[in-house]
Amino acid sequence: MSKCLFNVLYIIVSLAISFIPMNMAIAGQLWDSGIQVAAADSPPGSKDPEGLEQEPGSILSVGWDVTIASKYLFQGTDISEGKPVIQPEAILTVKGFSAILWFNYDLHTSKSNEFDLYLQYDIERENLTLTTGYAHYNYPHRDEWEPSQEVFLDISYSALFNPSLSIHYDFDAGKGSYYTLSINRDVASLIGDLSLGTNLFYQSNYYESSGFPSVEFNISSEYAVSSFTISPSVSYFLTWDNADFSGDSAVPDTWLFSLNIGQSF
Numbered sequence: 001m002s003k004c005l006f007n008v009l010y011i012i013v014s015l016a017i018s019f020i021p022m023n024m025a026i027a028g029q030l031w032d033s034g035i036q037v038a039a040a041d042s043p044p045g046s047k048d049p050e051g052l053e054q055e056p057g058s059i060l061s062v063g064w065d066v067t068i069a070s071k072y073l074f075q076g077t078d079i080s081e082g083k084p085v086i087q088p089e090a091i092l093t094v095k096g097f098s099a100i101l102w103f104n105y106d107l108h109t110s111k112s113n114e115f116d117l118y119l120q121y122d123i124e125r126e127n128l129t130l131t132t133g134y135a136h137y138n139y140p141h142r143d144e145w146e147p148s149q150e151v152f153l154d155i156s157y158s159a160l161f162n163p164s165l166s167i168h169y170d171f172d173a174g175k176g177s178y179y180t181l182s183i184n185r186d187v188a189s190l191i192g193d194l195s196l197g198t199n200l201f202y203q204s205n206y207y208e209s210s211g212f213p214s215v216e217f218n219i220s221s222e223y224a225v226s227s228f229t230i231s232p233s234v235s236y237f238l239t240w241d242n243a244d245f246s247g248d249s250a251v252p253d254t255w256l257f258s259l260n261i262g263q264s265f
Contacts (some may be wrong), residue, residue, distance in 0.1 A: 065262030075201035076214025076237040083108035127158040148173035176206035211243025
């Protein structure tokens, strides 16, 4: 995509955020059908937070979850040197507005090396869900990693394969954008319902890199235990040489194993 298009996307998202107060009346009308709390639909161990669903009919929702992952991957790129991580998250939602705090704890170094803050707004109309917001990333204990900021827009549609598109524009240190195109479908099995998903990742001048870093194939499930939700997940990231992800900069194929435990009130 051209730089002009990125600027257009940035303006659209910024305008959406500025008109949030006008949408509060719409959010109230939609609330009876339930609004989904918003983190981007991302696999455990990825950059974006997991997200929890708000209780239907509730004005205020508080939730937490923690992911234990075999490594920290961002669009297939390993940024924990193959070492396991723990990724806690806390979510506060009021009438479709969410504040989310997410951080990454490296078990090998025994240090927290990333703190993310998301401020976002969700709106759902029939089968269409729209999430728009702002994210701030801070990287303590990572030499030469500068804090950064993004605006993002996530669009999902409830249909046969539940397609979704996530667009993130980094207007700070990254000076570029990245995208995730996803499909998933629930299937019945002997061990319960399974969710089968595929995520195609793309970057455009994000930290001066462009191309397809990987495509992810994911299998996950979800189990209710008392008031907790437990979600095991397995992903395989397939990569190939293309654009800036070629030669020494190519992303290797890899597996990701994770377990997420969450609770909402």
